[in-house]
Amino acid sequence: MLAANPDLKCVVCYARISFDGRMKDAHGIEDQHREMTDNARQFGWLVVRRYTDNDKSASDERIVRDDFEQLVKDLAAGQTPEGYPIHGVMAVNDDRLYRRPGDWERYLKAFTAHEGRVYHDSNGLQDLYAEGFEIKGLVGVAMSLAETRKKQRRARNSHRNRAIRGQSVAAWRPFGWDDDKVSLRLDEAEAIRQAVKDVVAGASISEITRRWKEAGFITSRGNPFQYQTVKQVLLNPRLCGYRQIKGELVRDGDDQPVIGEWEPIITPKEWFAVTATIRERGQGTGLPRGGLVHKYLFTGIxxxxxxxxxxxxxxxxxxxxxxxxxxxxxxxxxxxxxxxxxxxxxxxxxxxxxxxxxxxxxxxxxxxxxxxxxDLPEWGKEDQLERAIRSRKELERRWQEGEGDEAIDDETFFRNLPAIEERIKRLRAEQAEYLAKKAAAESAEExxxxxxxxxxxxxxxxxxxxxxxxxxxxxxxxxxxxxxxxxxxxxxxxxx
Known part of the structure; x- marks a missing residue:
């Protein structure tokens, strides 16, 4: 074809999408490749290879995009692995290709390693060889990064604000609740309720896992239950109506745990008891409990x-x-x-x-x-926790609303804040441990x-x-x- 038409451009297409977790059918990738193929046909270009990174972020440096790496390698070599020449690259948008400065620099170096190549995205034909385009690309990357981080902050803030309001923030239907994530799915809720009682009474997570498998229960994503997924279900504070972010319960302005809008399955006391039981076992070997099943009660005893x-x-x-x-x-x-x-x-x-x-x-x-x-002693540090919380509120008030001698500047505020927050975090952890021991002791008194x-x-x-x-x-x-x-x-x- 090149011999018959020396002006023919052999181009490659790159498609990427960050999240394909809902449908898992790669429809976003297919849409991108379809659009690029239509544009290539209008220019009379021949698509010789399609590179695809599905369900992979370009802004997370921990994620390796295999096809992007292959594209950079092939651009530098001047041809695809099959031996077809590469005269140009197509993408639906430049942020599909790169979102970090390092990726942009590597891509541009490989692209311009050979003369006369074309590049097309949503802005039309772009001249990557033009003077100053490298700086222009870096500015675009910086703006893209800033927008990504802004979206991440918005998402985190939205997630936390919804949690503080007691709204459900689960992306998937949690096991035990219906599709509305609020009302209970009775058979699953009863299975959880019984599992909590049994674990506190001495049953192993492995035993609960086997029981749920035999009953035909599956996770909300349609997978069979495993030891770790059962453990995660039982440790989730959602069971008693609480929310947790990064290992800490979400609290209101009065420092009380926020109660969610969904129906709880167990009481907070039961949740503290089961978490204490599971974590106490975890201090041993860390292995799932199980072993030989005996038919008679005192065999071996x-x-x-x-x-x-x-x-x-x-x-x-x-x-x-x-x-x-x-x-x-x-x-x-x-x-x-x-x-x-x-x-x-x-x-x-x-x-x-x-x-x-x-x-x-x-x-x-x-x-x-x-x-x-x-014999369980009282915790006795409630006053310390309350004073620490008051100190933080007073510090925030003087920073935001203080006037005259009361006002403090940014440097003073942020210098003093970490120590107060660390003290609050430590005291809350001690309080949670005490409440767990107390709940376990009260449960054992039954x-x-x-x-x-x-x-x-x-x-x-x-x-x-x-x-x-x-x-x-x-x-x-x-x-x-x-x-x-x-x-x-x-x-x-x-x-x-």
Missing amino acids: LRCGNVLEDGTVCNNKMIGIKANDWLKYRHAYMCKKTVDGGCNRTYKRGDKTDKYVEALVIAKLEQQAASKAR DIAASWETRTLSQKRELIKSALHAVIAVPGGKGQKAFDVTLLRPVWRSSE
Whole structure:
């Protein structure tokens, strides 16, 4: 074609869009390429390659635009990877190509590495070789950057102002709420409500994740729930009607948490309790909790107390087994066979063992809960926080409204403000930690016995293991004898 028409211009087109997260169909990119193709046809140019960076910002230096980098490389080389010459570049607007000075300089250097090229955007044909065009381009980049930052500030301010007014600022439908982001989706809300109770009672995030998957729940974006997404749902203060920006609750002029316009799923006390529980677990290994699922309540917790011939105690972990069909009870606990490391000499009836040790554990947990709530000291720094907030308000008043000796200049205001804000931030963090501990203690004070039967087997085991190290089961001797509770000796954990 070039041989037949030496004046033919072989051009490349570059299209980019910053956000394609809603439809995810690249329609914005397609529209740009369609417009550039129509313009190329009017000029009689031949499009030999299309470069595309979809869903990528040009102003964020952390984002690598692969096709832009390829375009710069090909411009410098003078041809596309397929070997077609590049006589020009097309874009719907120059800010599709560059928004930062460094990108503009690299692009201009590669473009002008070869003579006679054309460039076309929404302003028509542009002469990138003209004297002073490099400065003109830098001015355009600076204006574009300023406009981008202005939009970002507006977006941040709008986001915060809407949060302060208690309006929903979620881009997607939050799990638990309907499409209006205000009213509850009852089945999801009930699942969250139950999950909060279960986690505070000892259930793991992994267990909640499995339960939600089995129930067929998916995220508002249509993805299956994973450990981290379930954790994010449960830690979100939206559950109790609060809003959080950058890890801090949004507060009103009286320093009280702003209540959102949406229906809450749980109470603030419940939210503080579940966040305290999850974060306390996070101080351990940081790994999802899970592991082996047992069929019987005291498998591995009961230990054989049989005294062997050499005078030592067997101390082997006992296992749960299905009882023989002719017996009145359904399961039992026994020491493993000698080939498996046990002595096979201790056997305990399952139902009565469970009932007796459960009663001991429940009594112990209730005693611990009452002691924990009673021994939790008051925070005692409310006055410090209130004084710090008053100091900040007074500083702002003297800066904005002060007259005469009361007035302070910008330098004084901004020199003193960071220290006050840091003190407020630290005190609020301490207050939030105290409220979380208080909520967890009050939640633990609830009637453990009444809610015991509603807990899953794994939740019961977690609570049992939090109260005792083991239960030593001493053999009752040969022959059938009445169940003797004195042959079950619990080894309690200390308060430490």
